[in-house]
Amino acid sequence: xxxxxxxxxxxxxxxxxxxxxxxxxxxxxxxxxxxxxxxxxxxxxxxxxxxxxxxxxxxxxxxxxxxxxxxxxxxxxxxxxxxxxxxxxxxxxxxxxxxxxxxxxxxxxxxxxxxxxxxxxxxxxxxxxxxxxxxxxxxxxxxxxxxxxxxxxxxxxxxxxxxxxxxxxxxxxxxxxxxxxxxxxxxxxxxxxxxxxxxxxxxxxxxxxxxxxxxxxxxxxxxxxxxxxxxxxxxxxxxxxxxxxxxxxxxxxxxxxxxxxxxxxxxxxxxxxxxxxxxxxxxxxxxxxxxxxxxxxxxxxxxxxxxxxxxxxxxxxxxxxxxxxx
Ligand SMILES: [Cu+2]
Numbered sequence: 001x002x003x004x005x006x007x008x009x010x011x012x013x014x015x016x017x018x019x020x021x022x023x024x025x026x027x028x029x030x031x032x033x034x035x036x037x038x039x040x041x042x043x044x045x046x047x048x049x050x051x052x053x054x055x056x057x058x059x060x061x062x063x064x065x066x067x068x069x070x071x072x073x074x075x076x077x078x079x080x081x082x083x084x085x086x087x088x089x090x091x092x093x094x095x096x097x098x099x100x101x102x103x104x105x106x107x108x109x110x111x112x113x114x115x116x117x118x119x120x121x122x123x124x125x126x127x128x129x130x131x132x133x134x135x136x137x138x139x140x141x142x143x144x145x146x147x148x149x150x151x152x153x154x155x156x157x158x159x160x161x162x163x164x165x166x167x168x169x170x171x172x173x174x175x176x177x178x179x180x181x182x183x184x185x186x187x188x189x190x191x192x193x194x195x196x197x198x199x200x201x202x203x204x205x206x207x208x209x210x211x212x213x214x215x216x217x218x219x220x221x222x223x224x225x226x227x228x229x230x231x232x233x234x235x236x237x238x239x240x241x242x243x244x245x246x247x248x249x250x251x252x253x254x255x256x257x258x259x260x261x262x263x264x265x266x267x268x269x270x271x272x273x274x275x276x277x278x279x280x281x282x283x284x285x286x287x288x289x290x291x292x293x294x295x296x297x298x299x300x301x302x303x304x305x306x307x308x309x310x311x312x313x314x315x316x317x318x319x320x321x322x323x324x325x326x
Contacts (some may be wrong), residue, residue, distance in 0.1 A: 003277040005262060006194035015186035016042070016175030016324045019253025020303040023186075027052060030039035034060035042176060042253070044068045059145065069177030077164020077284030084264070085187050151249065154210045159311070161214040163249045170285035171267055176253060188287075189267050191274035197264055200271050203243035207234065211281055211302070211312070213250040218310055220250075220302065233315035236293035240318075245288045248281040251274020254307065255280045258316060260298040263291035278303055293318040308323040 001007060001025040009026075017023060029035055034053035042049065051059055144150075145162045154160060171188035178185045179190050213220045222227065236242060243266065246256055258280040264273030266288040273290065281287050295318045302312035 002191050002274050003235050003262070003276040003278060007274050008192045008194055009191045009282070010186060011184065012186040012190070013183035014178065014279070016178060017303075018253070018278060018303065020255055020257050020278040021276070021280070034058035036062050038063060040065065042069075044177070047062060066177070066181075071176075071251050071283065074168075074170075075176070075283035076162065076264065077167045077249065079145065120203040125156040151210050151223075151247070153208060153223055154212060154249070155229075157224060158211045158217060159214050159221050159226060160224045160249070160250065161216070163210070163212075164247065164284045167247045167249070167284055167286045169267075169287070170282040171265065171287055175280065176282070178204045188265060188274075188279070191265065192268050193264070193272045193274050197269040197273065197275070199241065200242045201292075203241045203290050205240065206245065208245045208247060209234070209314075211246060211248045211250055211254050211256070213252075213307075213312070215251065220307040220310040220312035222312065222314050224301075226294070227313040228311060230314060233297070233317040236316060236318045238293060238295045238318055238320055240293045241290060242293065243288055245286055246281045247286045248283055251283045253280050253282050254312065255303040256301070257303040258298060258300050260294055260296055260316075261291050263289040265289050295319065295321045 001022075003022055004024075015023060017207075027035075027037070029039055029052060032054050034051055036059075037050040037052055039048040039050075044067065047065060049062050053060070143165050145165065146156075146160070147163060147165060148154065150157050150165050151163045154163065173179070174181070174185035174187055210223050212222065212224045221229070244263070248254060255278050259277075262275035262277055264275055265279065268274065276289075279287050279289065293316070298316040299317070300314045300316050301308040
């Protein structure tokens with residue numbers, strides 16, 4: 001089960017879990033010996049260790065902490081993977097970059113000079129558009145990391161350090177640092193609800209919500225605003241079926257949590273989206289889910305509580321309330 005809701009069983013060796021997510025796991029040892037179960041912080045700053053053994057007092061080797069993952073261009077919301085001739089190895093130059101540079105055009109970033117020549121890469125013009133004119137600048141490789149045209153609904157202020165120019169669906173990818181671990185890693189697309197949804201209707205409305213932030217100032221919010229700056233909640237009608245797309249304009253993952261509902265991730269066959277209350281949105285990534293609005297005022301926030309307290313919080317307001325006036 002994921003977030004307490006049944007899913008089709010998946011066999012994996014490792015999974016990444018966000019704050020407030022839950023997974024039910026069945027461990028099946030194949031030998032009568034001790035096994036170490038490791039939980040590792042995403043920044044590889046430490047680990048927890050448990051031992052599964054047939055008898056008390058047994059232990060198994062503990063693996064060393066793995067290398068700290070570095071952010072890539074993908075984490076900046078740039079999808080270079082589909083560009084023929086583009087050497088993604090070059091993104092190593094971007095890794096470990098000072099986040100202070102992230103507010104500027106890529107051309108100004110260290111290591112990006114090499115990219116200038118890539119404007120001539122064959123097939124560049126055929127890069128798939130993402131529903132806006134974001135690609136207009138690609139010819140000259142002036143892909144802005146803070147172009148308001150890439151997020152018209154976002155209030156541009158100091159709380160918005162970057163806007164992902166090409167956010168992509170990363171629900172089929174292993175989490176940060178788990179890209180090449182050499183064993184099976186759970187991805188969201190593995191999760192399929194065991195039983196059909198109780199509401200098979202297609203969404204009648206789409207809502208984009210941008211996850212925004214400024215790492216240096218420790219500012220976090222939705223659509224460019226911390227909660228204390230917002231003037232109105234996200235509003236829904238009772239029973240309304242809505243497709244929400246979370247777009248992560250920041251360079252770190254956020255586990256986003258909605259109270260009072262289970263939403264259904266949109267990757268699965270109709271009616272079988274895994275029902276969750278929390279979903280990790282990868283840096284530079286986007287996640288879509290459908291939900292049926294239930295009357296009330298529901299907290300909606302990043303479940304890293306220090307982000308929530310900094311402002312990454314909003315309210316889903318669903319009206320009319322039961323028995324109340326419309
Ligand atoms: Cu967060």
